[in-house]
Amino acid sequence: MSKVRITQVKSVIDRPERQKLTIKALGLGKINRSVEQENTDAIAGMIRKVSHLVTVEEI
Incomplete structure (x- = not known):
């Protein structure tokens, strides 16, 4: 499998709880x-x- 680099660029403030948990996961x-x-x-x-x-960027 290939690897990807994931970078958070926006805040999770005022986002649904499921999106906050996905970011944490x-x-x-x-x-x-x-x-x-x-x-x-x-x-x-x-x-x-x-x-x-x-x-997201491929490595």
Whole structure:
């Protein structure tokens, strides 16, 4: 599997609780924080749900 770098670019303030929990599950929580994850189906689904809050780049 390939790896992706996920960077949070927007705040989770005033977002639904599910989006806040998804951001936390990805390992994020603060703006400009980045994590590297394997690009599995589960991670891709989580990225899709919060795509308006994060940027994604292939590694």
